[in-house]
Amino acid sequence: MLAVACTGVASPTGWASPVIVGDVLLASHRDEIHSYNLDDFTLNWTFPADADDIDTVALYGTPAVADGVVFVPTHDKTLYAIDIETGRQVWQPFVAGGELIGGALVSGGVVYFGSNDGNVYALDTETGREVWQPFATGAEVQSTPAISGGTLYVTSLDGSLYALDAATGDELWSFEADGGLPSSPVVDDAAGLIYIGGFDSRLRAIDVDTHDELWSVKAGNWFWTAPLVHNGVVYAGALDGKVYAIKRETGDPVWREPFETDSFIRAAPVVAGGKLIVADRGGHVYGIDPDTGLDASNGALALSDDVFTDPLTILGSGGTENVLIVTRGGDLEQIDPEALITVGRPISLGE
């Protein structure tokens, strides 16, 4: 009975995206974050180390880095501050009231992050002390905050986008959608817009000045990933397995029809080698023509496992752009986007 009962129910495995800081690559898998030398992919350190006696459960939020400190949000409700050189903790970990699913954001000496307890926290990066009282939303905050011009933007599963004063945590204004907002807000300063995706299956553009919706696009399922803005076009994958391209001024579709993948899309798209690179849940990587929405790579590249993490662009050995993707199995794959092939052997994270 127990065997049947547990079938199909996922345990937390994490999907924190990799980050590059100088010549260091920070890549997470399950409950660990690893530091690699970017030149030869040698392992510098792993957190938590065996001696740390810490169970982070899983890492979902992309870590933030500032002044040589890595801020790691974890499923065990804790934000860790780690020295990027040694992998040791800089200050006492901060424990929130709920799991930390979204990523951390650092700006002006403050690290901002949301929690499943519905709060948004702001901590001093040097001391780990709270800068202002946590801002309470109506439900879980599972996204990474965004900041622009002293305003902090936060989405919550209560269905609201909150604009907060980054210095005080006071609410400036809010926008209410028709469903929870799991995707991180993306601020488009050039257009004066904020893009949010949600459980109402809509991707919305909110005007920063009027706080009203400029346009919205409906998909066949939830928008979970943060959209990408490139050359005046907003690209977003949805859980209906389709990629949408929308003109940011009007909300009109750029392509004749959305690009269809094999399974749903949790990972955010990136542009590399002149192509829009999208990875679906099943581990298929697509190279799409950003202008036409057609397959520009003669089929998808099949990776060894599912993909939930956002890809990352890096400069390859020949000075060309490559894409890094961490699979659910913990393989770090380097992909040449032009040929849409893997480069070299995958690195098994933590080994």
Add this chain to the structure above:
Amino acid sequence: MGILELIGWLWTNGLVVPMTNLLVILATLSFGSFGIAIILFTIFMRGITWPLTRQQLQASRAMQSTQPQIQEIQKKYKDPKRRSEETMKVYKEAGFSPLGCIWPMLIQFPIWIALFQSIRFTLGSTPENMLNLSQRLYPVDFIRTAPPLENHFLWMDMGQPDTTFIMAVLVGASTWVQQRMTTPASASADPQQQSMNQTMLFMMPLMFAFFTLQFPSGLALYWVATNVIGVVLQYFYMGADFDWRRIITISPAAAPDPQQAAGKQQQIPAEAGPENGDGGEAEPGEERPEEPEPKRRRRRRRGRRRR
């Protein structure tokens, strides 16, 4: 598609997915409260399984009415095969099938397991489960926009085990009451059988109370609700025939007097004579059935009259 894949597909799409969507709908109608949704879900499931429940209640009542004759058979026949044959004959004449009692219990297990999965999916205890939930919700805005659901109900987090032990006690107690109401009043003449009954009497409530400590409290809430509904139905069906003192007694009740019962119950069939049909003589080495203790019987009868 292999047979296992087909079973898996049917399990998921025929049971877990509809159940998940139903829970989401009920939670939305209950202003987002998942606890109320589970109680409504229990009532709904009880409604669907009512034909089976009615069969169980009928079987339970028939079993109750045949107990004096069963007691007599157990005392008369030492050969298990013969005893079984005669017992089945009495059951048949009373229009009662022992399987009728088992089906409603058996059907609870797949519901329980599917509900366990549905709760885990619906409450999205992990981000991966929320992703999975997105693929299981029907494409209706009303349903798709419902998550996240309010997982707190009273003192519990519906997606996590209840650490206060309150639900474990409630599950154990309600299972005990339900079990005492559905099992026959009389004790078996066979000591081995009696010992087994006694063990089962304790095992089931303890087992479910233990499960409660491991599984989401939403599941425990379902179990308590379904037991309470079962007890209420049993009460209305059995009515005054049920001796409520049995709930607080630990051991199975003493065997009723077959002679007294014979007055108002149907007789053992005439052809169902003693062992081997040889005029009531037991086999060499077999003990004759003991006479029931008169003093105890009288006390029990008086007790009933007073009521």
